[in-house]
Structures are given as structure tokens and as C-alpha cells.
Amino acid sequence: MLAQVLFSGLALGSIYGLVALGFAVVFKATDVFNFAQGMFVVCGAFFAVTAINLLDLPFPIAILFIILAAATLGVVIHILLIQPLAGRPMLSVIMLTIALSIALRAIVEILFGSQGRNLTTPLPTGIFLVGDVRISQLHLTAALVSWACMAAFGAFFRYTSIGLLMRATADGHEAAVVSGVNVNVMNRLAWAIGSTLAAVGGVFLGQLQLASTDIESIGLLALPAVVIGGMQSIPGAIIGGLLVGLIEQLSATYISPKSSDIMIYGLLLVILMVRPWGLFGQRELGRV
Amino acid sequence: MTDPSHTATTYRAARALRWIWVIVAVALLCYLPVLLTERSILGVRLSNMQLLNLGLSQINLMLIAMLGALSLNYLTGCAGLISIGHAGFYAVGAMTAAMTGSQLGWPFPLVLVSAGAAGAIAGLLAGLPSLRVRGLYFVLSTFAMHYIVAFAFLEYQFKAFDVVGVPYKTAAFGTLELNSPMRWYFFLLPVVALVYWGLRNSLRTREGRVMMAMRDHELATTSVGVDVRILRLKAFVLSSAIAGVAGALYAYYLTNLNSEAFNINFAIQFIAMIIIGGMGSLPGSLVGAAVWLLLPSIITGFASQASDSTGFVRLVLVEHKAQLVQLIFGALVILLLIFAPGGVAGMGRQLRNRLATWRGRR
Numbered sequence: 001m002l003a004q005v006l007f008s009g010l011a012l013g014s015i016y017g018l019v020a021l022g023f024a025v026v027f028k029a030t031d032v033f034n035f036a037q038g039m040f041v042v043c044g045a046f047f048a049v050t051a052i053n054l055l056d057l058p059f060p061i062a063i064l065f066i067i068l069a070a071a072t073l074g075v076v077i078h079i080l081l082i083q084p085l086a087g088r089p090m091l092s093v094i095m096l097t098i099a100l101s102i103a104l105r106a107i108v109e110i111l112f113g114s115q116g117r118n119l120t121t122p123l124p125t126g127i128f129l130v131g132d133v134r135i136s137q138l139h140l141t142a143a144l145v146s147w148a149c150m151a152a153f154g155a156f157f158r159y160t161s162i163g164l165l166m167r168a169t170a171d172g173h174e175a176a177v178v179s180g181v182n183v184n185v186m187n188r189l190a191w192a193i194g195s196t197l198a199a200v201g202g203v204f205l206g207q208l209q210l211a212s213t214d215i216e217s218i219g220l221l222a223l224p225a226v227v228i229g230g231m232q233s234i235p236g237a238i239i240g241g242l243l244v245g246l247i248e249q250l251s252a253t254y255i256s257p258k259s260s261d262i263m264i265y266g267l268l269l270v271i272l273m274v275r276p277w278g279l280f281g282q283r284e285l286g287r288v
Numbered sequence: 289m290t291d292p293s294h295t296a297t298t299y300r301a302a303r304a305l306r307w308i309w310v311i312v313a314v315a316l317l318c319y320l321p322v323l324l325t326e327r328s329i330l331g332v333r334l335s336n337m338q339l340l341n342l343g344l345s346q347i348n349l350m351l352i353a354m355l356g357a358l359s360l361n362y363l364t365g366c367a368g369l370i371s372i373g374h375a376g377f378y379a380v381g382a383m384t385a386a387m388t389g390s391q392l393g394w395p396f397p398l399v400l401v402s403a404g405a406a407g408a409i410a411g412l413l414a415g416l417p418s419l420r421v422r423g424l425y426f427v428l429s430t431f432a433m434h435y436i437v438a439f440a441f442l443e444y445q446f447k448a449f450d451v452v453g454v455p456y457k458t459a460a461f462g463t464l465e466l467n468s469p470m471r472w473y474f475f476l477l478p479v480v481a482l483v484y485w486g487l488r489n490s491l492r493t494r495e496g497r498v499m500m501a502m503r504d505h506e507l508a509t510t511s512v513g514v515d516v517r518i519l520r521l522k523a524f525v526l527s528s529a530i531a532g533v534a535g536a537l538y539a540y541y542l543t544n545l546n547s548e549a550f551n552i553n554f555a556i557q558f559i560a561m562i563i564i565g566g567m568g569s570l571p572g573s574l575v576g577a578a579v580w581l582l583l584p585s586i587i588t589g590f591a592s593q594a595s596d597s598t599g600f601v602r603l604v605l606v607e608h609k610a611q612l613v614q615l616i617f618g619a620l621v622i623l624l625l626i627f628a629p630g631g632v633a634g635m636g637r638q639l640r641n642r643l644a645t646w647r648g649r650r
């Protein structure tokens with residue numbers, strides 16, 4: 001029983017980690033606390049519905065379509081909405097992302113109807129047994145793909161020159177501008193990465209459940225994940241995601257199905273009181 | 289202009305003019321419910337669309353929302369503390385009303401007092417993180433608090449009542465029952481006016497001014513010897529007490545309430561109201577609440593006119609009215625944030641400045 005719960009917790013946690021990673025990339029680059037990340041997850045699921053169920057594209061091309069569409073969405077949002085608000089107070093930017101998620105939800109529901117849709121991809125869906133733990137292949141695939149994406153982006157930020165430029169931009173906009181980095185392009189790239197990672201998470205969540213606007217709330221679990229892990233830390237986001245997935249599954253099984261929210265947000269509150277910079281973040285020092 | 293008697297005359301004239309405006313406004317506000325119930329002006333019947341598809345109960349809900357918007361704007365716009373958990377205080381008020389009103393059977397005025405007190409205590413607790421964290425972290429702590437309160441309300445509702453919702457009694461003062469929208473209107477209108485007047489005056493006291501200084505520059509305020517921590521808690525307590533009362537009113541007005549009504553979207557609508565109305569402007573919060581509560585029924589009214597259209601227009605206007613409203617709201621907030629960050633109040637100020645320059649040039 002425990003092993004079963006741990007498995008599904010880790011598998012879901014990997015998806016949350018992936019979404020949270022996208023969130024952290026955007027936050028690190030542009031300082032935007034993106035409440036629309038949950039809606040990006042929904043958009044990813046519906047890009048998949050469009051590509052696979054409606055357009056009947058072959059699976060590899062469908063994947064390409066989803067990634068391109070999600071990246072375009074991120075870039076367009078950055079150009080149209082985020083750039084004009086540079087230098088505005090925090091609440092304006094937060095509210096902008098909230099309003100954006102309201103508008104996106106309305107658009108998705110107008111285009112696809114408010115009922116959920118079944119999303120079927122050629123990914124393996126069977127179940128096999130390891131000992132007495134039922135391993136769902138879809139969960140396993142989701143976890144593996146999430147880990148592959150996280151590893152790929154980890155390597156990208158660490159070893160490629162663009163990744164280096166992005167890190168430099170996140171560390172100091174002005175220094176990057178002085179060194180001749182096109183900061184806007186870097187930020188757009190960050191938004192593209194953020195929305196793409198969310199969309200990949202959305203494809204899996206949409207298939208594990210129904211593809212509907214309700215998975216927004218699941219995507220929003222990336223927020224506590226990021227804060228628990230530490231907002232400035234990329235590995236922190238991933239570990240935060242895993243933690244949130246584990247807590248969700250454990251409390252839903254052993255306490256009550258409704259208690260998972262309060263356990264996650266309770267932990268968030270405790271972390272905020274004790275270590276506001278998160279488990280892996282760096283302590284921010286106030287300067288006068 | 290230097291002649292003192294002349295100045296006094298203009299002053300007196302301006303004051304008289306202001307009183308005339310106040311009287312006209314009060315008269316209009318008193319006539320409004322009559323108009324919306326009779327649905328005719330001086331015997332001339334008006335069609336539904338001429339009344340913008342509005343009814344008195346929307347006006348009443350708007351008045352209750354105005355309390356929420358006022359208190360949030362006091363907290364966020366004037367004290368500079370951003371809260372995404374404002375629905376939580378509504379929920380605390382409604383929960384207290386369920387305990388004292390529905391379970392213990394206290395009279396309505398006492399229920400309101402208890403809801404306000406519970407809201408104040410909840411605000412004190414929710415404000416405690418502000419002693420330690422600020423900025424984004426504080427926003428997140430209110431976000432977390434919202435989920436905790438929502439969970440508590442849900443558990444309480446399931447334990448003490450049932451899945452359908454919490455039933456509330458008819459609100460009554462002694463033998464006078466608030467059993468019609470008209471009576472509610474004449475009860476809510478003075479309440480809103482009182483809260484507005486109270487908050488406006490409190491902003492003009494020493495503490496109110498210090499609070500706005502704290503919003504603008506916390507460090508400078510601290511360095512002139514103000515304990516900003518206490519001030520923050522005070523602002524939080526006052527604002528959440530008002531929200532608690534508003535929550536109880538909301539619950540009594542609806543007479544049956546499910547705890548799920550206080551979800552995160554309920555909290556977001558208040559932020560949207562103060563963005564639309566203008567951050568830090570109390571009259572703006574009234575406008576924002578009016579826009580947020582009245583626009584949906586106006587939009588659905590107009591959309592219903594297009595019921596014979598076909599194709600995509602029909603899909604949007606007829607089958608997805610709720611989504612259309614959401615889309616328009618989302619777009620409205622985004623456009624305001626980009627092009628008019630001061631909201632309606634900011635636009636009004638700009639217009640007045642422009643008018644003044646134009647007059648000066650003439």
C-alpha cells in the first residue's frame with residue numbers, strides 16, 4: 001500500500017516538478033510570479049486534443065505541434081503583456097497573470113466546450129506488477145519524460161552558451177545589457193521554456209484525467225512546489241514538485257481525500273514562516 | 289482673488305453646491321430601487337434592456353461586494369499589503385454567522401457583531417506573517433491562508449450541516465424583517481455609506497497618513513519612529529473585520545450558502561475590482577465593485593438580443609455567455625493594467641487635470 005502511494009506520488013510529483021521548473025525559469029528570468037502557469041498546463045492539454053483528436057496528426061508531428069504552439073503562446077504573451085508592464089509594482093504583474101488565466105480559460109471553454117474531453121495518445125497505458133505494486137505505464141512514462149526534460153534543461157542551462165547567457169541575464173539585467181546580451185530575446189526564451197514545460201505536463205495530466213479546464217488547479221500546485229523548494233533555485237523547484245506530489249498522495253490516502261490541499265498549503269505557510277527563501281533558495285539579505 | 293470676502297463667497301458657494309450634489313445623489317439613490325421594482329419612470333414603462341437587464345438583487349449584491357472592495361482597497365491600496373486571501377475573511381464571517389445565527393439562534397445584529405469580531409481575530413492571525421515576511425512571500429502566505437480557511441469551512445459545513453449548504457435565517461431587527469430586496473437595499477445602502485465615510489476619515493487621521501507613508505516608503509517611515517509592524521496588523525484587523533461583516537451579510541442575503549462559494553476566484557474578483565476602480569482610491573473601489581457585479585448582467589442582456597444569429601457568433605453569444613463575460617473581464621483588466629494603471633480613478637484624475645489646463649489656457 002505504502003509503496004503504491006509512494007509510486008503514484010513520485011510520478012505525479014515529477015509532473016508537478018516539470019511544471020514548477022517552467023515556473024521557476026520564468027520567475028528567475030523576468031521576476032514574474034506567473035499565476036497563469038496552471039492555465040498553460042490546460043493549454044498544453046488542449047493543444048494535444050487539437051493535434052491528436054481533431055487534426056489526427058501522426059504522434060511525432062503532434063508532439064512538435066504541441067511544443068511549437070506552447071512556445072509561441074509563451075513568446076506572444078511576453079511580447080504583448082509582460083514587456084509593457086516592466087517596472088510596474090508587483091501586484092499589477094500578479095493581477096495581469098491572473099486576468100490572463102481568466103481570459104485563457106474563457107477562450108478554451110468557448111472553443112472546446114466546458115465539458116472535459118478524452119485525450120488519447122499512442123503512449124503505453126497498460127499496468128504491470130512489481131511485487132504487489134501496480135505500476136501504471138502512463139504514470140511511469142510521465143515520470144520518465146519529466147525527468148528527461150528536467151535533465152535536458154539542466155544540461156542546457158549549465159553547458160550551452162545560450163543557457164549561460166540566460167543565467168547571466170537572470171542574475172543581472174543591466175550587466176547583461178552592458179555585455180551585449182539581447183535581454184528581451186533571453187526573456188522571451190525563458191517564457192517559451194516555461195510555457196512549453198507546462199504544456200508537456202498538461203499533455204500527461206490531460207491523459208491521466210480528462211482534458212478540461214479543471215486541471216488548472218492541478219497545474220497551480222506548481223506554485224507551492226516552487227516556494228517550498230526555493231524560488232530562486234532550479235533543483236529546488238523539482239524537489240518541491242516531488243514533495244508536493246508525495247504529500248498530496250499520502251494525505252489523500254491516509255487522512256482524507258480533501259485534506260491534501262490543506263497539507264500542502266499548511267506546509268507552504270510553515271515554510272514561509274520559518275524559511276521564507278525555501279528549502280534550497282538563497283537567503284535574501286535586506287539592504288538599506 | 290486676494291479679496292478675502294470674495295474668497296469666502298466662493299467657498300460658501302462651493303459648499304452649497306456640494307450639499308446640492310449630495311442631496312441629488314441621495315434622492316437618486318432612494319429612487320433607484322423604486323425604478324428597478326416598478327420598472328417604469330413616471331408611468332412610462334421601460335423595457336428590460338432600457339434598464340440594462342438589471343434588477344434590485346444585483347444592486348444589493350453589488351452593495352455587499354462594495355464592502356469587500358472597500359476593505360481590500362484600504363488594505364492593499366492604502367496600506368500596501370497585498371492579500372489574495374480576502375475571500376477567506378468573507379468565509380470566516382459567513383462561518384461565524386452560521387455558528388451564532390443558525391446554530392445558536394442569536395439575533396441578526398449580534399450575528400453581525402460576532403462576524404466582525406471573528407473577522408478581526410482572523411485578520412490578526414493572518415497578519416502575523418507580515419511581521420516576518422514581506423512582498424511576494426506575504427502574498428503567498430495569504431494565498432495559503434485562503435486554502436486553510438476554505439478547508440475549515442468545508443469541514444464545519446459537513447459536520448454541522450449537510451452537503452447542500454448552510455441555511456441562514458431571515459435577517460431581522462426585532463420584528464422588522466429584511467424579507468424583500470427593497471428592505472435589504474435600504475439597510476445596505478447606509479452600511480456602505482458608513483463604511484466608506486469611516487474609512488475615508490480614518491485615512492485623514494494621523495495613523496491613516498502614516499499608513500500611506502508606510503506604503504510609499506517603509507524604511508523612511510520606520511526611521512521617523514513609527515512601528516510599522518503594529519500599523520500593518522491594525523490595518524489588517526480593520527480590513528478583515530469589515531470583510532467578515534460583509535461575509536455574514538452575503539450569507540444572510542443568499543439565505544443558503546455552500547462553503548465552496550468562497551473559492552480562489554471569489555478572492556480574485558476583489559483584486560480585479562480595485563484594479564478596475566483604481567488602487568488606493570476609495571471611490572474607485574465603489575466603481576470597481578459596480579462594474580464587476582453589474583457588467584455580467586448587462587453583457588448577458590445584450591447577448592440575448594442576438595439569439596437569432598448563427599454560427600460562431602451564436603456559439604459565443606448564446607451558448608457561452610458566462611465565458612464571454614469572463615473573457616471580457618479578463619481583457620478589461622489586462623487592458624487597464626497596460627494602458628491605465630490608475631484604473632477608473634486614475635482616468636478621472638487625468639481628465640480633471642486636462643480640463644483644468646484647458647480652462648487655464650482659455
